[in-house]
Amino acid sequence: MAAVAVAGGVPLLAACGGSGSGAGSKEGTTTGKALKKVVPSYAPLNLVEPDVPGVNGSSPGFTKLPDPLVVSVKSVPGKGSEFRVMTPLWGTVPKKNNPYYTAVNKAVGATLNFDPQDGNTYQDKIGAVLAGSDIPDVMTIPGWNMQGQIRNAITAKFADLSPYLAGDAVKKYPNLANIPTGAWQYSVFGGKLRGLPMPTPVIGNAIFYRKDLIGSGAVPASADDLLAFGKEYTAPRNKVWAFDDLWTCVQKIFGLLPDAPHYWQLENGKLVHKIETKEYREALAFARKLHDGGYVHPDAEANKDADAKIRFTSGHVVMYNDGTGGWKGMVTEQAAANPKFDMQALDFFSQDGGRPVLWQDDPAGIFTFLSKKLSKAKIEEFLAIADYAAAPYGTEEFMLTNYGVKGTHYTIKDGSPTYTPQGVEEAQPSTFLFVASPPTSIAYPDQPQLAKDYAGWMARQAPHVKKPLFFGMQVVEPQRYASLYTPFDDLQKDIRRGRKKVSDVDEAVNTWKKSGGDKLRDWYQDILDKNGSGN
Structure with missing residues (x-):
């Protein structure tokens, strides 16, 4: 935790x-x-x-x-x-x-x-x-x-x-x-x-890669590059996959806010939740491509997140997503076990290869x-x-x-x-x-x-x-909305792993709106009207 x-x-x-x-x-x-x-x-x-x-x-x-x-x-x-x-x-x-x-x-x-x-x-x-x-x-x-x-x-x-x-x-x-x-x-x-x-640091998550494994190979600078990287470095017969679960940083590549209460953004003066945006659907569709290509380690697909570091240090995955605070510990740990170990963080990019939009962490x-x-x-x-x-x-x-x-x-x-x-x-x-x-x-x-x-x-x-809209604000949502996002936790995994379609988000969003999403939007709008934003 x-x-x-x-x-x-x-x-x-x-x-x-x-x-x-x-x-x-x-x-x-x-x-x-x-x-x-x-x-x-x-x-x-x-x-x-x-x-x-x-x-x-x-x-x-x-x-x-x-x-x-x-x-x-x-x-x-x-x-x-x-x-x-x-x-x-x-x-x-x-x-x-x-x-x-x-x-x-x-x-x-x-x-x-x-x-x-x-x-x-x-x-x-x-x-x-x-x-x-x-x-x-x-x-x-x-x-x-x-x-x-x-x-x-x-x-x-x-x-x-x-x-x-x-x-x-x-x-x-x-x-x-x-x-x-x-x-x-x-x-x-x-x-x-x-x-x-x-x-805490202004940005605390990164996609790490094994520079020692890719040598002089190019690192990705767009979503298409990431797909090409997946194809090049995935070799199941050798028990090597290009990626672990990259979902948190995939969202960043598509300009999304991964964490609440920063889900909300203003579009044409109206509060819009992450799950309502086209970028959310595009991020899901891209993550699905990583799955369909077979580029994600099977244990990551099976939610065995606790072993992600081991998969990375052992060379079974070439890239994985993690908090930057663990970088030093992993490098220090591997110094004796594998002197060639070279762990680097990928510079962020937007999905089309342009300048990224990175939202500051708490x-x-x-x-x-x-x-x-x-x-x-x-x-x-x-x-x-x-x-x-x-x-x-x-x-x-x-x-x-x-x-x-x-x-x-x-x-x-x-x-x-x-x-x-x-x-x-x-x-x-x-x-x-x-x-x-x-x-x-x-x-x-x-x-x-x-x-x-x-x-x-x-x-x-x-x-x-x-800085996101509600940056630096200890927002406490009404308890009645506590379970509003829960269905999306399972849905996004099902979509990314081929069990459901991206279009299934639309019905889930409609249910979310009727179940309290629109009322929660009004609640946040009231905060914004009375107090202004945190950025």
């Missing part, structure tokens, strides 16, 4: 109660003038010069660790208070009061008592805690865990940070002011700024909240600590929070920080990262070529990225 995000160059497992026109309503969103009043001003920092500069919001790339490191927080931020902090954790829970926690607490001048919980069952834990009265001082909630009544509890139980951070007030905390506006917009719940966000995926019970003084103290946690790559603060104590938790080898066994146990599963995070960066001193490849790829895609 968890998506992989990259916060400051360090890989970690990331992915009803917004506001309507008035704060505290159970459905709707906050945008327009109301949103501008509660989000912080943006004041970017340039403390360390990247090797690959960011372009239009793309993540900068770093191939080395600066020497000396930069200091971004000039004085100890804390005032000696204690905070109970609940976060998710995927992996073994470190011992309490270990040298990593001791060093971080000393650096921030406060005692953060972390209570990490199993990330795989975290949603149940969140629900139980929020249903009671014993709320932690600080609590991290991933976006994918905001189900059921959890959104309502966010509005009811967590502090409004707007008085401390809105507008130029954030400049008291330079590292927090360095977080892009979109991530703060997405941290607004119930009409108030409540979350400290973990920012600007944040995980949020940390402060209890309403905290005093003004303690909220301000914790925000100063969060400013320390949000220090960007290349700073002393970043190295301590991400790697721990030099010599104890990591060493520098060939200019790259490397965890010691104690560091793997205590610092690598850092829960401090959830307190607040800097903008994403691609910092791989241990894999400098990958840093260049990844950051260069994102920089080439970024000029094509646009």
Whole structure:
């Protein structure tokens, strides 16, 4: 369920109660003038010069660790208070009061008592805690865990940070002011700024290909090229297929918005859902051609998605679709097993080979909240600590929070920080990262070529990225529409895999309209009329 995000160059497992026109309503969103009043001003920092500069919001790339490191927080931020902090954790829970926690607490001048919980069952834990009265001082909630009544509890139980951070007030905390506006917009719940966000890249999905397998062969630059590539590289007798399931990125090639609530677009002043567009039908028809040609691996056709990475690294598929956050892990894993392994991301194109239209992903995926019970003084103290946690790559603060104590938790080898066994146990599963995070960066001193490849790829895609209509808005649809899209999940698979026809979409759309699709359109139109768009 968890998506992989990259916060400051360090890989970690990331992915009803917004506001309507008035704060505290159970459905709707906050945008327009109301949103501008509660989000912080943006004041970017340039403390360390990247090797690959960011372009239009793309993540900068770093191939080395600066020497000396930069200091971004000039004085100890804390005032000696204690905070109970609940976060998710995927992996073994470190011992309490270990040298990593001791060093971080000393650096921030406060005692953060972390209570990490199993990330795989975290949603149940969140629900139980929020249903009671014993709320932690600080609590991290991933976006994918905001189900059921959890959104309502966010509005009811967590502090409004707007008085401390809105507008130029954030400049008291330079590292927090360095977080892009979109991530703060997405941290607004119930009409108030409540979350400290973990920012995400402007584009987080790609079609990856095995450059080592195609050699000097051309990579596709149009939908027709992709079909030709499928024909050239599919050899079932050798157990090789050109593609795994590319549906998410096929939609991007046809200019579609793969994820809700960004399905809606304006056409001639009218809201149109993705399933109503000709581009959706064209994308389905194209995906069907990949199937009919036999270019898609049979296990991908059978929905065995969990094995997609294995099919790719083993060479049974030449191209597959995935989140970019896993790129480094796969390259690192294969370095010893297959030194020739060369994984690259395909530049996006429109179906006719022209410039693509790429819709920006959600600007944040995980949020940390402060209890309403905290005093003004303690909220301000914790925000100063969060400013320390949000220090960007290349700073002393970043190295301590991400790697721990030099010599104890990591060493520098060939200019790259490397965890010691104690560091793997205590610092690598850092829960401090959830307190607040800097903008994403691609910092791989241990894999400098990958840093260049990844950051260069994102920089080439970024000029094509646009913000969708409801960008950065925590839209909460009425519960009565929750199952409205469900039939299309099965239908699109049936069409792509030859069991139904593209024309079957028309009847499904008519049913969708009568079952609430038109009413949901009116509901979104009302949001748009009252608040304006998020882009």
